[in-house]
Amino acid sequence: MNQYLMDSLPNLKCFSLKCYYEIKQYDSKILPLIRRMPKLEELTLNIMIENRTKFVEGIQINNQSLAYMPQICKFTFYISSKIEQHHLVSYLSNEDIHKTFNNIGYVQVACILNNSYSGATCHMFSLPFAFDSLRLIGKKFTPIVFSHVINLEVHDIASIKHDFFLRVARFFPLFKPFHIINFTSQSHISNDYQLDSIVEYPYLISLHLGKSHIDYMEQFLNETKTRLPRLTELMIDYDQLTIVTGRTGRNTRSTRTRTRG
Numbered sequence: 495m496n497q498y499l500m501d502s503l504p505n506l507k508c509f510s511l512k513c514y515y516e517i518k519q520y521d522s523k524i525l526p527l528i529r530r531m532p533k534l535e536e537l538t539l540n541i542m543i544e545n546r547t548k549f550v551e552g553i554q555i556n557n558q559s560l561a562y563m564p565q566i567c568k569f570t571f572y573i574s575s576k577i578e579q580h581h582l583v584s585y586l587s588n589e590d591i592h593k594t595f596n597n598i599g600y601v602q603v604a605c606i607l608n609n610s611y612s613g614a615t616c617h618m619f620s621l622p623f624a625f626d627s628l629r630l631i632g633k634k635f636t637p638i639v640f641s642h643v644i645n646l647e648v649h650d651i652a653s654i655k656h657d658f659f660l661r662v663a664r665f666f667p668l669f670k671p672f673h674i675i676n677f678t679s680q681s682h683i684s685n686d687y688q689l690d691s692i693v694e695y696p697y698l699i700s701l702h703l704g705k706s707h708i709d710y711m712e713q714f715l716n717e718t719k720t721r722l723p724r725l726t727e728l729m730i731d732y733d734q735l736t737i738v739t740g741r742t743g744r745n746t747r748s749t750r751t752r753t754r755g
Contacts, residue, residue, distance in 0.1 A: 496525045499531040501528045501530065502530050502531075502532060503531050504532060504533055505533070506533065506534055507533060507534060507535045507536065508534070508536040508537075509531055509534055509536070509537055510533065510537070510538035511538070511540070511541065512538070512540040512541075512625075513541045513542065514627075515542070516542045516576070516702050516738075517541060517543055517544070518543070518544055518545050520541065520543045520550070520575075521624060522543075524541065524710075525559055526537075527585065528559045528562070528563075529559065529562040531562075531563060532563060532564070532565075533563075533565055533675065534565065534566055535565050535567055535568065535582050536566070536567070536569075536570075537560075537563070537566060537568055537569050537570070537571075537626075538570045538724065539572070539573060540557040540572040540573075540625050540683040541574075542574045542575075542576075542629065543573070543574065543575040544575075544576045544578075545576070545578060546575045546578075548578060549591065549616040550573055550574045550588060550618070551590075551591050551594040551595075551616075551618070552593075552594030552595035552597075552598055552603070552618075553594045553597075554594075555598075556597060563586075567600060568600070569598070569601050569620060570620050570624050571618070572617070572618070572619040572620075572623070572625050572628075573617075573618050573619070573751075574615055574616065574617060574618070574629070574630070574740075575601065575615070575618075576613055576615045576616075577613050577614050577616075578612065579611075579612055579617075582640060583626065583635065586616075587607070587630075588605050588606075590696065591605045591618065592605055592722075602621040603618060603619070603620060603621065604619055604621055604623075604636040604637060604638065605618050605619075605635070605636070606620075606631050606635050607686055608634075608649070608650065608677075609650075609651060610618055610630065610632075610633065610649050610650070610651060613631055615713075619723065621638070621640070622641075623640050623641075623643065623645070624642060625628050625642060626634060626642050626644050626645060627645040627647075627710065628643050628645070628646055628647070628666075629643070629645075630648075630649045630653075631646075631647070632648070632649065632650040632744075633650045633652065633658045635707065635739045637661075637665060639664075639667065640663055640665055640666050641667065642668075644668055644669050644670045644671070644697075645669065645671050646672050646673070647672075647675075647680065648662075648669070648672075648673070648675070648676070649674075649676070650675075650676050650678075651676070651677075652678060653678045653679065653680050654678075654680070655680065656676075656693070656713070656719060658689060658711065659693045660696075662691055662693075663693055663694060663695060666690050667697075667699065668697055669695070669697065669729060669734055670698060670699045670700060671700040671701075672695070672698055672700070672702065673701070673702040674701075674702065674703055674705075674710055675706060676700065676703045676705075676706050676707060676710060677706070678707060679707050680707070680709040681709065682750060691720055692717075692718065692719065693719060693721070694720070694722075694723075695720070696723060696724065696755075697724060698722050698725055699724050699725060699726050699727060700725075700726070700728075700729075701722070701725060701728050701729070702729040703728070703729065704729045704730060704731060708734045710732055711730060711731075711735065711738045712738045716738075717737065720727055
């Protein structure tokens, strides 16, 4: 790293960094950059880090970045870190990660841990959640209203019941694109949707089900289960689409459908 990049930024009071793609250079690029801001008062980070051997957590954040900013008083963040499957020996629990923020008194924190086919992901964020996208969460999430989220992506290896989609409607009131990745059938779990409220996503315009079991397609295309009044784009497997529409009688002519054969 050249001398220019190592120079301090003594006059910087506020800094925001948002990355919309997964990165690997958190330790080698992001941390050295932040340490150059000794008079920073407000810091915003929105980053997704891949190929980790350990989750990023509060003690590490405090010791490796915030400790270099003695004047900081506002820290707004959403940091997700992913451990690949071959590195998964043991990792911190949700409660353990919460405890690592005990010494950072000026920020409230929530955490979501999720296992997927390729590894485990830890989502840490300050409260209230301030960003518009939440990616690769599982069916267990913090029961708070994510009023700013408009882009939601769910990836889980366990079956997802109707009740989960009701909770999504409650805690994510404004989301528009919805991506679901789940190859596990709902058939072995109880789906008492007749006894529950019908799920309604009033602002959902784009639904991505191309990497999901056919059961979730029926979950969304069966109007006795789900109502999508503004849906205009559906990404789905063509063969499964014909099966589901045959079962449900759903008319999708008003929806722009992208299929994969």
